[in-house]
Amino acid sequence: SSVWHRFDRVQVFTPRDAEAVAALAPDLAKRVRVNPFGVELPAPLAVELEEPGTVLFVGNFTHPPNVEAALWLGNDIMPALRKCHPGVRLTLVGIYPPKSVQALACEDIRVTGAVPEIEPYFARAAVVVAPLRIGGGMRMKVLQALALGKAIVTTPRGADGLMIDGQAPPLIIAESAEQIAAATASLLASCETRRSLGNRARAFVIENFSAQAYARRVEVTYAELHAQRTIG
DSSP, rough: OTTTTGGEEEEEHHHHHHEEEEEEEGGGGGHHHHHOOBOOOOOOOOGOOOOEEEEEEOOOOTTTTHHHHEEEEEEEEHHHHHSSTTTTTEEEESSSHHHHHHTTTTTTTEEEESSSSSSHHHHOSSEEOOOOSSOSSSHHHHHHHHHOOEEEEEEEETTTTTOOBBBOSSSEEEOHHHHHHHHHHHHHTTTHHHHHHHHHHHHHHHHBBBBHHHHHHHHHHHHHHHHHHHOO
């Protein structure tokens, strides 16, 4: 916090981050501004590559929250999902999966390890699932999936930083393993529903999470400071 005091504004990525700064340094709360990441918009995916009944999780497994999420997905969510949608198949993609994650591999769960390109896996997935329960900051793989126009099921923690000016992101938020399984099964059962959700997801990123949108929020902060100093 000694470093924060040297600046007129402190920029963070999520409201949760802003709350953490305010808790550590209450006198700086008024200086904090939330400005989520901006991302380069990827090319649209070819919808004909989508494979029915497929679910994807993507995460760097050197990050403990991703390991915890993958284990919850494989050990608790998948058994419930198999009952809701028989024949479902799950792919876990990410570098350095520990032995606990590798051990999830079975007839309907694939653990790839590192892959040369992630886009083909997103293209083939019918639904992207991000059952994150711990950790902070924004989830870049969730944002990437939104930008690629995928239907997503995640947790409140997985959606951190994605609400803009009270506008909720177009994805499904669930908390328990059973709720996540039911939401995922519902999307797997309806091509029309998941395509509609995916189209709205990409439009949401274009409007709120493009590099241009990020820059506009930075410009607002600078204009605010300029006006403050001019008046002062």
